[in-house]
Every structure is written in structure tokens, then in C-alpha cells.
Amino acid sequence: MAKEKNEKNSENEKVTFNIDKDKNFSEWFTEIIKAAELADIRYNVKGFLVFQPWSVLSMESMYDLFEKELQKKGHKPYWYPSLIPESNFMLEKDHVEGFAPEVFWVTEHGAGEKFEERLALRPTSETAFYQMFALWIRSYRDLPFKTYQRAQVWRYETKATRPFLRSREFYWIETHNAFASLEDSKNQVKEDMETTETVLHQKLGVPYIFFERPAWDKFAGAVSTFGADTLTPDGKTLQLPSTHILGQNFSKPFNVVFKDKDGSEKLTYLNCYGPCISRIFAGVIATHGDNSGLVFPFEIAPVQIVIIPIAAEKDPAVLKMANKLKDELFENGYRIEVDDSDKTMGEKFYYWEMKGIPLRIEIGPKELKENHIVIFRRDTKKKEVLNPADLIDYIEKTAKKEIIKNLRERADAKFKEKLKSAKDIEELKKYLEERNLVRINFCSLEKDGEECAGIIEKTLTAKIRGKRADIQENPSGNCVVCGKKANVVAYAAKEY
Amino acid sequence: MAKEKNEKNSENEKVTFNIDKDKNFSEWFTEIIKAAELADIRYNVKGFLVFQPWSVLSMESMYDLFEKELQKKGHKPYWYPSLIPESNFMLEKDHVEGFAPEVFWVTEHGAGEKFEERLALRPTSETAFYQMFALWIRSYRDLPFKTYQRAQVWRYETKATRPFLRSREFYWIETHNAFASLEDSKNQVKEDMETTETVLHQKLGVPYIFFERPAWDKFAGAVSTFGADTLTPDGKTLQLPSTHILGQNFSKPFNVVFKDKDGSEKLTYLNCYGPCISRIFAGVIATHGDNSGLVFPFEIAPVQIVIIPIAAEKDPAVLKMANKLKDELFENGYRIEVDDSDKTMGEKFYYWEMKGIPLRIEIGPKELKENHIVIFRRDTKKKEVLNPADLIDYIEKTAKKEIIKNLRERADAKFKEKLKSAKDIEELKKYLEERNLVRINFCSLEKDGEECAGIIEKTLTAKIRGKRADIQENPSGNCVVCGKKANVVAYAAKEY
Numbered sequence: 001m002a003k004e005k006n007e008k009n010s011e012n013e014k015v016t017f018n019i020d021k022d023k024n025f026s027e028w029f030t031e032i033i034k035a036a037e038l039a040d041i042r043y044n045v046k047g048f049l050v051f052q053p054w055s056v057l058s059m060e061s062m063y064d065l066f067e068k069e070l071q072k073k074g075h076k077p078y079w080y081p082s083l084i085p086e087s088n089f090m091l092e093k094d095h096v097e098g099f100a101p102e103v104f105w106v107t108e109h110g111a112g113e114k115f116e117e118r119l120a121l122r123p124t125s126e127t128a129f130y131q132m133f134a135l136w137i138r139s140y141r142d143l144p145f146k147t148y149q150r151a152q153v154w155r156y157e158t159k160a161t162r163p164f165l166r167s168r169e170f171y172w173i174e175t176h177n178a179f180a181s182l183e184d185s186k187n188q189v190k191e192d193m194e195t196t197e198t199v200l201h202q203k204l205g206v207p208y209i210f211f212e213r214p215a216w217d218k219f220a221g222a223v224s225t226f227g228a229d230t231l232t233p234d235g236k237t238l239q240l241p242s243t244h245i246l247g248q249n250f251s252k253p254f255n256v257v258f259k260d261k262d263g264s265e266k267l268t269y270l271n272c273y274g275p276c277i278s279r280i281f282a283g284v285i286a287t288h289g290d291n292s293g294l295v296f297p298f299e300i301a302p303v304q305i306v307i308i309p310i311a312a313e314k315d316p317a318v319l320k321m322a323n324k325l326k327d328e329l330f331e332n333g334y335r336i337e338v339d340d341s342d343k344t345m346g347e348k349f350y351y352w353e354m355k356g357i358p359l360r361i362e363i364g365p366k367e368l369k370e371n372h373i374v375i376f377r378r379d380t381k382k383k384e385v386l387n388p389a390d391l392i393d394y395i396e397k398t399a400k401k402e403i404i405k406n407l408r409e410r411a412d413a414k415f416k417e418k419l420k421s422a423k424d425i426e427e428l429k430k431y432l433e434e435r436n437l438v439r440i441n442f443c444s445l446e447k448d449g450e451e452c453a454g455i456i457e458k459t460l461t462a463k464i465r466g467k468r469a470d471i472q473e474n475p476s477g478n479c480v481v482c483g484k485k486a487n488v489v490a491y492a493a494k495e496y
Numbered sequence: 497m498a499k500e501k502n503e504k505n506s507e508n509e510k511v512t513f514n515i516d517k518d519k520n521f522s523e524w525f526t527e528i529i530k531a532a533e534l535a536d537i538r539y540n541v542k543g544f545l546v547f548q549p550w551s552v553l554s555m556e557s558m559y560d561l562f563e564k565e566l567q568k569k570g571h572k573p574y575w576y577p578s579l580i581p582e583s584n585f586m587l588e589k590d591h592v593e594g595f596a597p598e599v600f601w602v603t604e605h606g607a608g609e610k611f612e613e614r615l616a617l618r619p620t621s622e623t624a625f626y627q628m629f630a631l632w633i634r635s636y637r638d639l640p641f642k643t644y645q646r647a648q649v650w651r652y653e654t655k656a657t658r659p660f661l662r663s664r665e666f667y668w669i670e671t672h673n674a675f676a677s678l679e680d681s682k683n684q685v686k687e688d689m690e691t692t693e694t695v696l697h698q699k700l701g702v703p704y705i706f707f708e709r710p711a712w713d714k715f716a717g718a719v720s721t722f723g724a725d726t727l728t729p730d731g732k733t734l735q736l737p738s739t740h741i742l743g744q745n746f747s748k749p750f751n752v753v754f755k756d757k758d759g760s761e762k763l764t765y766l767n768c769y770g771p772c773i774s775r776i777f778a779g780v781i782a783t784h785g786d787n788s789g790l791v792f793p794f795e796i797a798p799v800q801i802v803i804i805p806i807a808a809e810k811d812p813a814v815l816k817m818a819n820k821l822k823d824e825l826f827e828n829g830y831r832i833e834v835d836d837s838d839k840t841m842g843e844k845f846y847y848w849e850m851k852g853i854p855l856r857i858e859i860g861p862k863e864l865k866e867n868h869i870v871i872f873r874r875d876t877k878k879k880e881v882l883n884p885a886d887l888i889d890y891i892e893k894t895a896k897k898e899i900i901k902n903l904r905e906r907a908d909a910k911f912k913e914k915l916k917s918a919k920d921i922e923e924l925k926k927y928l929e930e931r932n933l934v935r936i937n938f939c940s941l942e943k944d945g946e947e948c949a950g951i952i953e954k955t956l957t958a959k960i961r962g963k964r965a966d967i968q969e970n971p972s973g974n975c976v977v978c979g980k981k982a983n984v985v986a987y988a989a990k991e992y
Contacts, residue, residue: 043576043624043628045577045581053573056573056574076548076549078547079547080546083541084541085540102605104579104615105603106601106603107602108603109600109601109652110597110599111597119600152575152578156605
């Protein structure tokens, strides 16, 4: 057996999943959710999903990655109530305007006894956190005050809902932090961007650009909003984590003050950051999946390794060896399964490929005799032959590092291809139709640029995502819409 | 320095927490929640808490312990919607009667647009899970079908709320499982009891007895209910996990059927199990805490080891050594802190004792010179002297095992002392006043015993908890209330 060989021999078997992901992404996405049992959309409340084990196990790992990173950076975990009194919302004008239309309201209990005041199912938790900050923060010694919670939030979305991408209940982490100065809160935004890079890009392999959003597209109540956009294969931007400089917009109405070194009382500066786990999960599967189904990064795979015993009915030693390996891998902390069902080998191969398990191990009488095992990597679809004694070493030293590196590099290359620069509106139109993220000269991201953005939205159904937050780009020329002198380099794309 | 010495020298320092837990448990409980910053009750929705890092970190570890155990036993994790349509509730008569008075209802969204049907914030999720079971379960091959979710639930409690013990929003795990036979579902109840023993007793050190509840005290919709009762220091029972045989009460209205081997369609038998994490946390701190504050089992301590550098201002090598140790322990997976604040040594000792950290390490110039460290165990309040090179070994081999063993044995002994047998109503009264869990001869746990239970509740403010599920006990004599021939050995106690 060659050291590496393509998987040819199973081509004749039954195909369980085969959709051209790049051409028909929408169909691919809908079908893989069903086929891999990621979520069931048949629950009888509109816009709500039942998340199934194959997504939950992975999203739990994603929670772990983000939470460990946040804890390392000094954020402490809290669990806040899901209900927020209506009067809390009223305290920040932009916030209530932005969120009130989307709130689910609890108005009564039991047989219909009304609450004195309506209670919001939190659509986000600024107005829950900051009233407590006001009780807890006393002095400059308490700052920075860095917190987070893992939680679900509810928003009555009026746009069409799509599983993971946009639903009326979703799972996220929200950090909320108080600082003594605007400068400190801006540094927190930088740190949030580093957290995003570490987890989203390095560990999950999802490429993105952080944009500072235009004035008309900020988080309701924020001074500045920075959103990390990735691109789905159909060329739409998907906002993954966003981080917000809230200035003193919330600390003023909620009276989040501190006594400074000089004894004077000052308002704190607040910041929040929101990695949405269920949406990032969509980003991960949209980025790495292929025509055969899901492809999971090793670290967040619901099952990381599947062992397929071959011709086990002919030789009882095969299953014994498979289970021995399973126990050994389990002891070493891996999520592992042995598929000893009565499906055919081909069915098993296709099924677990569709499910996206990073490593498949094949053991049969031949392998036993020759004291080797065959390992199939889902990301490369290549096989390797190994001595079983080298397996743990292979996983630790090769698979764990190589797989994510390969996935990330592949995704980065694709993402880079989708970045185009358009010199005029025709070229912008063409690039948008070709499903790209398009760099343009643009008049302004302040209030006075909203009209041009409106024209792009109306005529090209695309949105201005903002300007890059990672690098400084200088405009040269005129706004591709109004022809006035451009004062910014902006990016436009279709949106999810 | 002696190998072991009592902590005497800090007695002159400021005492931060000192409440007689056994005599004034209610005060102790209220004050430790505040002092250790476990939860803040000042949130402005009645009966709702903000859980703070010192409880959240510990409860996250508790989730881990339970979830690992459940996954090992074949339960798969799901995330269900928090909202359940009112019509789902209506399908099981007893269930709706039991839960409808406690439901928080979502009735509208946005500016006040009404939903066609009221949506319940789930008080428990039978009526969410089983409609999906009906879609997923097809054949006997799909059984047993074992699931769970970690989630919060909401109940509009009319009794006085108390943090962790009874609040209107609480954090739990609920398992929901379908079987081909009643026998299989009864075996699941046994397995749930084993899970309880493994986690609650072995790993968390909380003693309890599983009681089969009287007919009038079953879970709404259950055939039989089994509840694990522990005792708080004020002699009240606290129900920790409960497990329920639901028979076909839910599978019938929700049509959870399967095709059996013989091709016939049959109703499944359902079971559910509910370890309430926030309540078990109350059980853990109530069981192990002492007059100086919290005492955490090592495995779930929010911080497991605190290092106190002594006289660090005189010798920079002290802090260096402290941080070196910290890094080493962190690398080994421990939750660790160095307290280099400018508090006095005594303040630090009392503070971290109050917070319940299992191990305290003291390092000063003397220790550096003699190449040893002093370790203080919170559970025994004894000190030991160690060579730093032996530290990891000490933690792994001694501390991790010894601490929980000591806590469990101490708690078991106390619990055992509280078990009394009363031969008549006077003795029952006396033992209840002395805050015990009291064994009595009782007429019946079926419907016809409810009157006698009512008399006990009215005259002695105690409740019949049921009969032991772990051992078979045979009555000999007459019911202590009505004097009729007893047909069961029951237990009575005050209740939380």
C-alpha cells in the first residue's frame, strides 16, 4: 500500500451527500443542516430551532475556546437574568429605538395576572449589566472591570430567519467592561480584535476583516462599532463578533461612576464585545465544508476520530483492536467513536465524511496482520499508513496542527480572491454580481454619506460595511456614487 | 517548624466572617452569599439573581461533572427553544395543572403586537422535547433514545424566594429519554440514581437519600417520582436531583411511537431526570461550609489554590518564586491565584478562608531559604510543610483525593446523626423540633394517606418525603397519625 493514496475505491458506493457548495450554497447549507442533523427547524415556534448534538457538541467546544481566552485576559463570568424591565431600556435613547421593535415581552404569569411593567426577554444585556456595575464599582482600584456571560438572547427578527445565520433565539457570549478612560476602552477594542484573531482565525480557520461601521450602522447606543465580516461562498458578508465603544452613553443614565485617585467622581467608559457562537458555527461550516458535506477543525469536531472496523465479522480480533484503540484515544482526551453498525463500508465512509469528522481510522484483517492502520484525513481526503504505536504522536504533532493550518490557509486564499477594488460604479456592480467584497472610494462614513450608501443598497442590493479597522487606507479619487471627493476607502458587499 | 500545626498566629487579626453555621444557618447562608460575592439579589426583577464569578465558575465545573457522566452513559446534548406554545402544555392534563400557575407568559413583541398564542418561558421541557421525539423516533433500533440539555428554566414561585435554593430563574440539566418498555425506563431511574451517587455524593460530598414520593407529591404528569433529599444545617430537607417515570402519559398525547421488531406500532415509555445545578450549589455550600465561611471541594473550587507571598517587599525573590509556582500549577491545569495585594497577611488568610479555597500556599524569605513551602488545607485547617518539588505530587495524590474524602465523611456522619426513628407523634414532634429527618410508621403513600400527611403538615409544619428508594423497609405497627395499621415506613421533615 502506498504511503498516500486517493480514496478511489469507494466511488462506486452510495452517495449520501453531493451538492456543489460554491454554485448552490443556499441549497448546500439547508441540506447539510438536515443531513448532518445539526438543527431541526420543525419546532412549532416560528424562527426557533432545536439544536441537535452534532452542532451542540461543537458549539460547546467553541464556547470553551472563547471563554478560556476571555478568562485569560481577565474577564470574569456572570449569569444575568434573562428578563429586563422595560424601564431599563428607556434609559438610553438610541438603544431603545434600536432594540424595542425586536423585543419579546413577558407581560403576565399564571392564569393571566399582569406584571406591573413589561419584562423584556433580553435582546442584549447592556441595560441589565450596567445597573449592577453602578452598585459594584466604587473606585479607580476597581477598574478595569471586565466581565462576560455565556447566554442566549432573543430578537423578534422581521427578516426571513435562517438556521444559525439569523434566528429569533441565538447563543452568544457578551463581554461588558468598564474603564477609567476612553483610551483604555479603545485598548479593549484592540484586545477584542486579538481575541477574535486567536479564536476565529487561528483556531477555527475563519478569515475576516474588521470594519469600523458607518455612522448609520452602529450598534444602538454605541459611539463606534467594529464588526468582523467573513464571506459566505455566495459572496455575502456575515458579521461575526462585533465590539463597541460605548463611551459614556450608558454610564451616564445608569450612573456607573468611580472615585478617581484625586478623590473626584467620574463617569466610566464602557465597552462590549459579542461573539455569537451559533452564528460563528455557521461561519465555520460555510467556510470549510465541501461538496461531500461538513469539514470540522479538529479542536471543535463533535467527534474527532471515527474508527471503522473492516471485515470484522470474519475476524473478531479486528473489533477488539478497534475498541482497544478507542479506549486508548478516549483516555488521551479525544472524542472518539467506533462504527460497528451493519452498514456497508462505503456507506460508513460517506456518512462520516458528510458529518465532517477530521480523522477516520480503518482497521481490517490485513492491517492487523501487517501491524498498521490506515488514517484518512477529511480535509485533504488523503490516506496515510501508520504504525498504531505512532498514532497518538501523529494526532498530537501532525493532525491537530496540520488540519487547522491547511483549512485556514485554504480559506484565507479563497477570501483573498474575493477582495476586489472597483474604480467606478459599473465595476462595483460587476464585482458584486461576481459575489465579491469590493473596495471603493467613498464620500463619507459619517451621516453625510448615508445617501450614497442608500443608492448602493437600492440599486445594487449591497451594503457599505465600513472602513478597515486593521489597516489605514487612503482614498485617491472621487466617491464612486456621487463623484464628490472621496474621504474614505470603504467596502461594499451583499449581506446575510 | 512542626510537620503540622494549627493556625494560631492569625487569631489576633481582623475577622471577616464568623457566624455559627449550625445555630444560625439562615443568617450564615444570607451573609456568605454577600461576603463571598456568590450572587447579588439587588437586580430589579423580583426573584431573579445575578450570579457572580465565585458561584458561576464553580457551577460551570458542576455542569462539566454532570454532563461528562451523562455523556458517558449515552445521553446526547441538545439546546431546545426557551419558548413553548401554550397548546403544547394543554396536551397532558396533570402537567398543565401542575405548571400553568407558575408560567411566565410571552404575549407580545415590539410595540405591543400580540402573538396568536401565548408562549411559555419553559418551566420544564417535557412538552418541548416530546413533540420532537415523535418526529425523530421511528423504530426499536432508535431506542433507547437518551438526551439532555443544560438550560435555565423559569417558574413564577409564589413561596418566598431564596438565592440558589428557590428562585424564579434557575440553572439545571434535564435529561429526557424514550424506551421500548416500562422495565427499561425503570432501569434508567436506577442509572439516574447511580449518576447522582457518582457526582453528588462521591465528587461533591453531599449526602442524601432517594425517596419515592407520595402519590400527592409527584412531578406533574409522572407515574412515579424519586427525589434525592439532603438536609441543611437547620434540619430542612432540600430536594436535589429528582428522576421520574413518566410511563406513557406524555408519549400518548405527543404520539411518541416506534415500530417494534414484530412490525407493530407501540407507544414509548418516557423518563426524565433533573439535577438543578444552582440548587445543588446551595447544597454543597450548606453541607461543607463552616463558621469561617465557604469550604469548596477541590474539583469545583472557583480557585483551587491561592499563593500568599510573605514579606515580599523585603525580598523580591519571594514574589518571583510565587509566580514561578503559579505558572507551573497553571500549566498543570489548576485554577490558581497569587494574592500580592497590599492587605495584611492576616486579612489575606481570613479572606481566602472565607472564600473557601481548598489549598493555600505560603512562601516567605524563611521558606525560600529552607527550600520549603507551607500548605494550609481549608477543610482541616491544618498546615503542612513541603518541598516545592513535591507540590504537584502532593496535590494530585493527596489533596485531590483526601479533601473530598474528608468532606464527604464528615458530611455523611452529620447526616447519619440526623436520621431518627419516632415511635409516636410526640416523638416525631420532638425529633422534628431538633431538626431531624424522621422515620415513622405510616398508613399509606397512596391517595388514602394524604389526610394523615395533611395533619403532619398542619400541626408540625413538616412534610412526608416518601419511602426510601435505596432500601426496602418494612413497617411494624401502626400509623403514628391515624393509628391504623401502617403499610409503609415513611420519612417526615421540615422542607425548604
